Amino acid sequence: MDIKTLTFIVVGLTFALYIGIAIWARAGSTNDFYVAGGGVPPVANGMATAADWMSAASFISMAGLISILGYDGSVYLMGWTGGYVLLALCLAPYLRKFGKFTVPDFIGDRYYSQTARTVAVICAILVSFTYIAGQMRGVGVVFSRFLEVDITAGVLIGMAMVYFYTLLGGMKGITYTQVAQYCVLAFAYTVPAVFITMQMTGHILPQTGFGATLADGSGQYLLERLDGLSTELGFAAYTEGTKSGLDVFAITMALMVGTAGLPHVIIRFFTVPKVSDARRSGGWALVFIAVVYTTAPAIASITKVNILNTINGPEQQGVLYEDAPSWITNWERTGLIRWDDKNDDGRMFFSNDERNEMHVDADIIVLASPEIANLPNWVVALIAAGGVAAALSTSAGLLLVISSSVSHDLLKRTLMPDISDRQELLYARIAAGVAVLIGAYFGINPPGFVAQVVAFAFGLAAASFFPAIILGIFHKRMNSSGAIAGMIVGVVFTLSYIIYFRFINPAADNAEHWWFGISPEGIGTVGMLLNFIVAITVLKFTKDAPKEIQELVESIRYPKGSGAATGH
Amino acid sequence: MAFESEDHAKAYWKENLSLMIKLLIVWFTVSFGFGIILVDLLNQITFFGFKLGFWFAQQGAIYTFIVLIFIYIRQMNKLDKKYKVDEE
Incomplete structure (x- = not known):
C-alpha cells in the first residue's frame, strides 16, 4: 500500500479511538468538566500530563532544533524536564491541598484580592492563546504533508475533533483521550528512532546508541564523526555549541520555571484524588516525558549524520x-x-x-527520519498519527484552560457570581467554542512569529505566576500588595525586553546589545528574580497578610483533610 | 489543627523543607552545574562514547530528575505517616 492510504487508515483508526473514549467518559457536572471529578489515578494522570505537555512543537520541531543547535539544544531538554522537579516538590502537592479549580483561583484567594485574580486571569488567557495558535499550525503541517489535503481542511478537521471531545467529556474525556494519545505519540516517536539507531550503530536503545561507535566498520564514535563533519563543513562542533554560558543558563532556567508556572500544566494536578497522588503524578509525568525527551537527542544526531551523508x-x-x-x-x-x-x-x-x-528546514528531521533511513511505509504513517496525537492532546488541554478561565474565573468569580452550576457549564462550552474558532483562524492564517511567541510564553509564566505561587506557599506573611507589585513588574519587564528586541528594534537583537548577553528567550529568568525582589521589598513596607490567610497557608502545608477540588 | 501540637507542625514543615532543599541542590548541580557551568571541564572525560558534560546536558540530568521526584514521594509519604497527617 502506498504512504497516503496507510496514513489515512492509521490516522482514521486513532481518531475513532479518541471519539470512542470521549463518548465513554462524558462530563455531568462542573467538577467533572474542570477537574474530572478529582478521580483520575496518578499513573493515568501522569500519562495524560505528558501528552498534554508534549505539543506538536516538541514532537515535530524539538529534535530538529537540537540537530541544528547541537549542545546548545540541551536548553530544551533540561528546561522542559527540570520544571517537573519544581512542580512535584514545590507546587503540586500544596495547590492540590488548596483544592480549587484554577491558578487564578489560587492567586485570587491566597492574596484575598480581585485585582490579583484579574491579573492572573489575563495572563492565563494570553499564555494559552499564544500556545494554541502554534498547535493548530502543527496540525496543518502534518495533514498537508501526509494526507495531501490543504492546510485549511487539515486545520478544520483537527479543530472539529478537539471541540467535539472537549465539549462532550470536559477534563475527564480529555484526560482519558490523552492517555491514548500518549501511547500513540510515544510509540510513533520511539519506533523509527530504534530502527535508525540500529542501522547506524547496531544498538537497540537510542539513548545509548548515539554515544556508540558507527556500524560502518570505521570504529569511530558517532558523535566524534559528527563533530568532525560539522567543523569540516563550517558548522560549530556538534557537542560544543556557540551560545554564551550565561545565556544557556538563563534560557534553561526560564524554561524550567516557566514549565512550573504554566496554567495548563498546573491544572492537571487538581484532577487527582489525593495530595500524595499529586506528588506521584509529577513523577509519572516526567517518566513518560523522558521516554520522548531522551530519544530526541539521539534522533537529532543520527539524522544529522544521515542527512550530511x-x-x-x-x-x-x-x-x-x-x-x-x-x-x-x-x-x-x-x-x-x-x-x-x-x-x-x-x-x-x-x-x-x-x-x-x-536549505533544510528543522521540522523535517523527525517527519522525514523514517524516509531518510529507508524504513517501511507503515512507519511513515505512524509518524503522522503521532504528530496529530501530539497536536490534538495539547490543544484540548489548552482549550479547557481557556474555557475555565472565562466561565469560572471571569464570569462566576468576578462578573456574574449568581449563575448556577448548569449555566456555568454552558458558558464554559460556549467559551470553548469561541476559543476553537480563534485557534482555527490562527492555524489557517498563522502570524509569522507564532513559534517565537510560544517560547516567550514560558518567560511570561516564569516572571508572573511562578514567584506569586511560590511566595504564596512558602512565605505565609506575603501580602497582596507585594504579590501584585511583583507580578506586574516581572511581566512588564519581561514583555518590554522581548517586544523591544523582537518587534521594535530587531536589528539590535544580538548578543552585543542584550543585557549581560541574555537573549529574549532567557530574560524571563531576570523577570522572575525582579518579581521576587519587588514582592519581598514591598512586603517590608506594608502590613503582613491577615491572620486568616496565614492560617489558610498553614493548612495547605500538610496533606490531611484534602477533599475533592471545588470551585466554592 | 491536624497536628498533635504546634511543635509537631513546626517539625514537620522543617523536615519537609530540609528534604526539599537537599533534592533541589542535586537538581541544580546535575543540570546547571554539570550540564552548563562545568560542561567544558567534564567534557574532558569520556563516558560510554559521550563527552561527560554533553551527556549530562542531554541525558544524565533527565534521569536524575526522575530519581529525585521518586525519592521525594517516598520520603514525604514516610513523613506524613510519622506526623499522622497522611490521607486515609
Missing part, C-alpha cells in the same frame, strides 16, 4: 541531483527542502559556508 556523499564531494533519494524530492514539494545549484555542477552540497546550496 546522503546530500554530500561519503566523500563529502556532493551527490548528483539525479541520484538523490526520493525523500529529497518529496520534501522539496512542501518547500521544506530547497536546492539551488550555485556552481552548476549538478551536485547538491550542504554546508555552513559559501559552498552551501541547500
Whole structure:
C-alpha cells in the first residue's frame, strides 16, 4: 500500500479511538468538566500530563532544533524536564491541598484580592492563546504533508475533533483521550528512532546508541564523526555549541520555571484524588516525558549524520541531483527542502559556508527520519498519527484552560457570581467554542512569529505566576500588595525586553546589545528574580497578610483533610 | 489543627523543607552545574562514547530528575505517616 492510504487508515483508526473514549467518559457536572471529578489515578494522570505537555512543537520541531543547535539544544531538554522537579516538590502537592479549580483561583484567594485574580486571569488567557495558535499550525503541517489535503481542511478537521471531545467529556474525556494519545505519540516517536539507531550503530536503545561507535566498520564514535563533519563543513562542533554560558543558563532556567508556572500544566494536578497522588503524578509525568525527551537527542544526531551523508556523499564531494533519494524530492514539494545549484555542477552540497546550496528546514528531521533511513511505509504513517496525537492532546488541554478561565474565573468569580452550576457549564462550552474558532483562524492564517511567541510564553509564566505561587506557599506573611507589585513588574519587564528586541528594534537583537548577553528567550529568568525582589521589598513596607490567610497557608502545608477540588 | 501540637507542625514543615532543599541542590548541580557551568571541564572525560558534560546536558540530568521526584514521594509519604497527617 502506498504512504497516503496507510496514513489515512492509521490516522482514521486513532481518531475513532479518541471519539470512542470521549463518548465513554462524558462530563455531568462542573467538577467533572474542570477537574474530572478529582478521580483520575496518578499513573493515568501522569500519562495524560505528558501528552498534554508534549505539543506538536516538541514532537515535530524539538529534535530538529537540537540537530541544528547541537549542545546548545540541551536548553530544551533540561528546561522542559527540570520544571517537573519544581512542580512535584514545590507546587503540586500544596495547590492540590488548596483544592480549587484554577491558578487564578489560587492567586485570587491566597492574596484575598480581585485585582490579583484579574491579573492572573489575563495572563492565563494570553499564555494559552499564544500556545494554541502554534498547535493548530502543527496540525496543518502534518495533514498537508501526509494526507495531501490543504492546510485549511487539515486545520478544520483537527479543530472539529478537539471541540467535539472537549465539549462532550470536559477534563475527564480529555484526560482519558490523552492517555491514548500518549501511547500513540510515544510509540510513533520511539519506533523509527530504534530502527535508525540500529542501522547506524547496531544498538537497540537510542539513548545509548548515539554515544556508540558507527556500524560502518570505521570504529569511530558517532558523535566524534559528527563533530568532525560539522567543523569540516563550517558548522560549530556538534557537542560544543556557540551560545554564551550565561545565556544557556538563563534560557534553561526560564524554561524550567516557566514549565512550573504554566496554567495548563498546573491544572492537571487538581484532577487527582489525593495530595500524595499529586506528588506521584509529577513523577509519572516526567517518566513518560523522558521516554520522548531522551530519544530526541539521539534522533537529532543520527539524522544529522544521515542527512550530511546522503546530500554530500561519503566523500563529502556532493551527490548528483539525479541520484538523490526520493525523500529529497518529496520534501522539496512542501518547500521544506530547497536546492539551488550555485556552481552548476549538478551536485547538491550542504554546508555552513559559501559552498552551501541547500536549505533544510528543522521540522523535517523527525517527519522525514523514517524516509531518510529507508524504513517501511507503515512507519511513515505512524509518524503522522503521532504528530496529530501530539497536536490534538495539547490543544484540548489548552482549550479547557481557556474555557475555565472565562466561565469560572471571569464570569462566576468576578462578573456574574449568581449563575448556577448548569449555566456555568454552558458558558464554559460556549467559551470553548469561541476559543476553537480563534485557534482555527490562527492555524489557517498563522502570524509569522507564532513559534517565537510560544517560547516567550514560558518567560511570561516564569516572571508572573511562578514567584506569586511560590511566595504564596512558602512565605505565609506575603501580602497582596507585594504579590501584585511583583507580578506586574516581572511581566512588564519581561514583555518590554522581548517586544523591544523582537518587534521594535530587531536589528539590535544580538548578543552585543542584550543585557549581560541574555537573549529574549532567557530574560524571563531576570523577570522572575525582579518579581521576587519587588514582592519581598514591598512586603517590608506594608502590613503582613491577615491572620486568616496565614492560617489558610498553614493548612495547605500538610496533606490531611484534602477533599475533592471545588470551585466554592 | 491536624497536628498533635504546634511543635509537631513546626517539625514537620522543617523536615519537609530540609528534604526539599537537599533534592533541589542535586537538581541544580546535575543540570546547571554539570550540564552548563562545568560542561567544558567534564567534557574532558569520556563516558560510554559521550563527552561527560554533553551527556549530562542531554541525558544524565533527565534521569536524575526522575530519581529525585521518586525519592521525594517516598520520603514525604514516610513523613506524613510519622506526623499522622497522611490521607486515609
